[in-house]
Amino acid sequence: MNDLDQDRYRAPALDKGLDIIELLAGVDGGLSQAEIAKKLDRSPNEFYRMLDRLVKRGYVARLDGDRYVLTLKLFGLAHLHAPTRRLASLAMPLMRELAEVTRQENHIVVYDRGHPVVIAQLEAPGYWGISIRVGSRMGLFDTGSGHVLLAYRSPEVRAMMVAEHVASGGPEGRMTEAFSRHLDEIRARGYEMMPSAQTAGVTNLSAPIVSADGEALGALTIPYITIINAPEAPDITRTIDALTETARRISELAGAGLGADLTDTN
Known part of the structure; x- marks a missing residue:
């Protein structure tokens, strides 16, 4: 022109x-x-x-x-299509499949400026289930998602995350030797399973979504509840298997390029 x-x-x-x-x-x-x-x-x-x-x-x-x-x-506006949104877009079909198989809600959490934050969520397909709103900010020390995000980061990045969490109003003094050992155990077995600190009767199941170098891009989490009137729903062991397999598939879809963006910006 x-x-x-x-x-x-x-x-x-x-x-x-x-x-x-x-x-x-x-x-x-x-x-x-x-x-x-x-x-x-x-x-x-x-x-x-x-x-x-x-x-x-x-x-x-x-x-x-x-x-x-x-x-x-x-x-x-510039961040409406940031890497976290691309991750959510890539993961959504697999999250939908996971919800159908497990009959449970599932959501993806990433670390952002001191807090785990929900960036994608799928409701349970039946009448009953836990619902976590997209955009919800969570605790770093008292949620399965927070534990996984810490477990799959280097000690240096962990220290930075904890410092930011405390600066944004989170509790101090939680990074004890016992807690550090617990994070190592999570990494060894590949997922976290813990009673919810927020809701009675719920067990948090969280698995890592990782980059090519093994660093956490996010956590895929199911707030597991026992569904009495749905005998076809898998038990907690089979639910963990489905969760970890879905997290592995999302990790493969995310790829090294997206992983680099997310680990650099969160």
Whole structure:
């Protein structure tokens, strides 16, 4: 496309809005309307309506003293298709199959800034089951998912995860020698099985989704409940077998490329 064609398809209002966003992205502390106009070599009146729209849409925030700063909305939009979402998309068909086979709910949890967070979930196919909402933040020390995420990380990364968890309000002093040995046991057997610390009668079953180098990308978890009126539902031993096999298949689907993204960003 030549310069004439580019001029023909210009969108001045859009250009003006993008100019403001790009300018604010490169400064700390924000700019006033007059400063924005001066830096972009325009009249201040040209930017009033555009700034008003950017504020109302959440891309820009107005501070005291008539200063404008860029918000994190663009950052959030950029991460709508982050590696964790690709992992959820890849895993969903296998999670659906797992739910049908086990008659239990299952969900995927990844580590994010101090907490395990649910990124994908499938309901149990019958009338009864535990439901965990996508986006739920969990404990690192008192959930099967948290244990698996810690077990399949190096000691250095574990220490970083614990420090972030404590800084975000989690309990201190949980990384004892006994707990470290327990994490090693989880890694040796390939899954965690523990009574739920949140719900009576539930047993947390968690298996790792791992990258090519064995580091945890996430944890696939079933909050197992005994279903009395469904004799065809597998017992807990067969459920563990189905869980670990599904986690292995998801790990293979995720591949080394996705694994590198996830372990670098979580």
